[in-house]
Amino acid sequence: MATEQLPATAVIRISQAVFDHAQFPDVREMSLTTSDFLIPAVKELPGLISFYAGVSPEGSVVNVSIWDSEEHAKQLDTLTAMVVDARQAAEKAGATFVRPIINYPIDWTI
Template sequence: MKPVVRVSILRCSPEHFAELRQMAADADPILRPGIEAMPGLLSFYFGADEETSSLTNVSLWTSLEAAKQLDTFKPMLDLGKPFIEKGATFERPIMNYATLWELHGAAESPGTAR
């Protein structure tokens, strides 16, 4: 079975971007243990794009059911509130994509399981 790609996007005004990026970085030790413990997690990335004043998390999961665990993950839901208070908006609904095809770049280590 091919992985499900989950994409969550937050947008903000340019004047709040640096503060929200720092808030996202500070959330790592709060969110990491619970997300890493979730069954079906393959990988998780949190990124920031200053040019578009947006933050995103993209994750790979073994199934749609596994990906949707984040929908009810209380630490993440609780941490979203201060972002909204700073004027951020979350794109809804969160997108969960069925994989149609995939590539593995030359930089990937040989023998990496997928």
């Protein structure tokens, strides 16, 4: 069942990182701090529908974004603010990224 609210080519991009739960305060602070430069950089990219970032005290970080196409979702793979600046800040705070990052075609929404 295809959704009528999103383009037929829309995708969900999920990026995850893990960390020792004792590092939660540092990783949460990193998430809040990197938002200062990530939000404007990501908002400039064409095709963005929405973006969510969260840090769990259980030791996991997730970035979930919705894009109008896989091509547009893949822009994050080369966005300097994401792949250099934010990654370095996350690793310094103790987070390790899970690879690969996967883009999922959207079948339906509520």
